[in-house]
Amino acid sequence: MSANSKLTIATHALAWMALNERMGGKFTTSEQIGKSVATNPVVIRRLMSEMAKSGLIETQRGPGAGWRLARAPEDITLWDINEALGAEAAFALHRNEPSESCPVARGIRPALTPVYARVDDAIRRELAGTHLADVLRDTLTVSGA
Template structure:
């Protein structure tokens, strides 16, 4: 396996999980609300990227936004009740694996039969992936980071 991830890899889940874990650590240290700039500093990315991610998380009820004095973001529910599956569903709307964008050659024996076979395998892989994410919470991730 390569030391660097492919450029096309979807990092939205990673950025969102990082943001939520940082927000939970800040909460434990007495800071209920963080600005997008404070979260961006931890993730080491632009605050615009963080605001987009936090917006997705807010629409899913995983974070709350506060306006005006003391503006910023806080967890929408306890970190122990936010699974990584919740995070994935909030920020990654596309399927884990996809079939051809165009119909394969139906005159070819492989082209004729590949879609239903791969669809079944992809569904099984996605179910396994989702189950693995559902077993870990943001609190679990933070505990592993801190240990």
């Protein structure tokens, strides 16, 4: 299984928008973000649609079209972005009912459910404690910009 990179791409896009705005840009286009992310602008537009529906960004149509952050980078957490993307649990129990005749099958769900709940809580806490401004600061520090 491969990991989902939507959160990374969306965070990259919003951090790029924050930097663009810091440098005086008004709106950001999918083409600009797509070049930075090295992905098709259509992918960016889909993600930005989700960000706009959640109220993280504002959209401008027509001349000078694009997006801008609806809130300051200090007020957007990675959990906000993850929720905008339709946050899902990190792990899931199997869909089929396990065999009642097997002792492992009878106990696997009750054994794993609290573990998975703790993992989800830890993810939520970590993402909620990290702001877009933190990511942009750390990104610029690492890149030497």
